[in-house]
Amino acid sequence: MRKQALVLSALAVTLGGCVSSPKETVLNLDTTDKRWTSARCVAARKEVALYNDKAGMRGVVGVLGNIAAPFAGTATSLAMSKAQDDERARLNHKVRSACISDPLANRREAARTTRQARR
Numbered sequence: 001m002r003k004q005a006l007v008l009s010a011l012a013v014t015l016g017g018c019v020s021s022p023k024e025t026v027l028n029l030d031t032t033d034k035r036w037t038s039a040r041c042v043a044a045r046k047e048v049a050l051y052n053d054k055a056g057m058r059g060v061v062g063v064l065g066n067i068a069a070p071f072a073g074t075a076t077s078l079a080m081s082k083a084q085d086d087e088r089a090r091l092n093h094k095v096r097s098a099c100i101s102d103p104l105a106n107r108r109e110a111a112r113t114t115r116q117a118r119r
Helices: 002-015 022-027 040-050 055-068 070-084 087-099 107-119
Strands: none
Touching: 022 087, 040 087, 055 070
């Protein structure tokens, strides 16, 4: 039993690195950005608003699966979440590229600072 719990825990950690929800991404955007009101940004935000993350279904599967067999529901729920990662990543990229003036500005600044610190 202990070995099964360890294997399932490792599986949960592996699958747990999921992509953030597009709705969360929209909530974290800067509404004062000049691109926030652009047609592309509004269309991307509408697409995110229509996105169904199926969180309720995953929750039901998780609970019922755990009743049937310990940890089975959790593993199934995590696998269902992982299956949606590509769609979430696509929507996140679409929203960021449409609604942020320079989505890579922070990364470039961090890389520049790191390079200067190494010299």
